Amino acid sequence: MSEPLINQSPSQETWLTLVGSGQAAWALGSALHGSGIRVQRVVARPNGRGAALAQRLEASWVPWHAGQPLPKEGPPSPDPSRLEPSRPGPTRLTLLAVSDDALPGVASFFGTDQTDALVHCSGTRSLEDLDVHPVRGVFWPILNLSKAVETPWKGAPILIQTEDASLHQTLHHWAQRIGATARDVTEVQRQKLHLAAVMTANFNNILLHWGHLLTQEWGTHRDLFPILAQQLNEFEQNPQDPLTRQSGPAWRGDQQTLESHLRLLQDDPEGTALYRWFSSLIQRLRDQSPT
Numbered sequence: 032m033s034e035p036l037i038n039q040s041p042s043q044e045t046w047l048t049l050v051g052s053g054q055a056a057w058a059l060g061s062a063l064h065g066s067g068i069r070v071q072r073v074v075a076r077p078n079g080r081g082a083a084l085a086q087r088l089e090a091s092w093v094p095w096h097a098g099q100p101l102p103k104e105g106p107p108s109p110d111p112s113r114l115e116p117s118r119p120g121p122t123r124l125t126l127l128a129v130s131d132d133a134l135p136g137v138a139s140f141f142g143t144d145q146t147d148a149l150v151h152c153s154g155t156r157s158l159e160d161l162d163v164h165p166v167r168g169v170f171w172p173i174l175n176l177s178k179a180v181e182t183p184w185k186g187a188p189i190l191i192q193t194e195d196a197s198l199h200q201t202l203h204h205w206a207q208r209i210g211a212t213a214r215d216v217t218e219v220q221r222q223k224l225h226l227a228a229v230m231t232a233n234f235n236n237i238l239l240h241w242g243h244l245l246t247q248e249w250g251t252h253r254d255l256f257p258i259l260a261q262q263l264n265e266f267e268q269n270p271q272d273p274l275t276r277q278s279g280p281a282w283r284g285d286q287q288t289l290e291s292h293l294r295l296l297q298d299d300p301e302g303t304a305l306y307r308w309f310s311s312l313i314q315r316l317r318d319q320s321p322t
């Protein structure tokens with residue numbers, strides 16, 4: 032890790048600029064603010080939820096469209112360095128919580144005149160997307176972040192990537208303050224974990240959607256919980272490939288059961304397509320499996 036470029040002493044005050052007002056901005060902003068980290072300003076497009084988020088975080092609200100001049104962050108009044116000349120001024124940090132595709136464009140406006148360090152919270156975008164700034168980092172929580180649902184931060188992994196020693200310390204400090212577990216990763220590790228999170232959690236949520244559709248008439252979706260919990264528990268405890276624990280009609284080759292399920296799905300073309308695709312994948316994997 033390189034020598035710190037931001038030269039922040041552990042006791043030094045930070046001013047955080049949060050860019051964006053979507054799900055991640057709400058969840059991360061609320062967690063950081065709730066743990067005593069001061070959010071100085073919320074910068075977001077004028078038509079979004081920026082004003083409401085700024086109010087929640089007791090920050091100032093800067094409506095901004097990428098491309099327009101962005102007001103420079105100034106010292107608060109009164110300037111603390113004048114009251115206490117020996118005390119260094121605050122370190123300005125900027126956390127970008129905008130859509131992945133918008134990230135490089137938005138980042139290009141946050142050079143050294145705007146901030147002392149630039150951080151994004153994407154699982155997949157490169158650290159190099161922040162190359163407008165020499166002090167850059169990634170702070171990616173492996174969690175679903177949303178405005179509506181309280182985030183279960185306790186012990187959750189937050190993956191950190193930075194080459195700056197002082198920013199590294201600050202990002203670990205943030206994770207600790209919000210009760211999460213910080214872990215340093217390389218870019219490739221983070222991007223692979225992001226892909227894994229999308230395929231396991233994001234795609235799985237679509238299957239849970241079918242669980243909801245098929246049980247909503249009787250409100251019995253909770254009956255699925257023990258089998259799902261069993262599966263997750265095994266995944267947590269057992270390092271073996273979950274394919275070694277595969278079961279179900281396609282794995283066993285119970286053709287009549289497969290047909291009866293497809294009859295139940297006859298009014299649902301997407302459910303039918305999903306069922307057929309998964310069943311044939313399971314059969315192919317079973318046929319290739321060594322046992």
Ligand SMILES: NC(=O)c1ccc[n+]([C@@H]2O[C@H](COP(=O)([O-])OP(=O)(O)OC[C@H]3O[C@@H](n4cnc5c(N)ncnc54)[C@H](OP(=O)(O)O)[C@@H]3O)[C@@H](O)[C@H]2O)c1
Pocket residue numbers: 051052053054055056075076077078079080097127128129130131133136137152153154155171172173174175176177
């Ligand atoms: N949600 C999660 O579960 C989660 C978890 C971990 C990390 N993240 C990361 O968090 C970041 C934000 O994701 P999100 O889920 O919060 O997305 P989101 O709810 O869709 O919010 C996206 C934000 O980006 C802003 N934005 C989009 N295009 C923009 C542009 N061209 N210029 C300026 N602002 C723009 C949007 O502004 P408007 O409101 O004006 O449209 C909005 O504030 C992403 O990097 C994502 O990978 C998300």
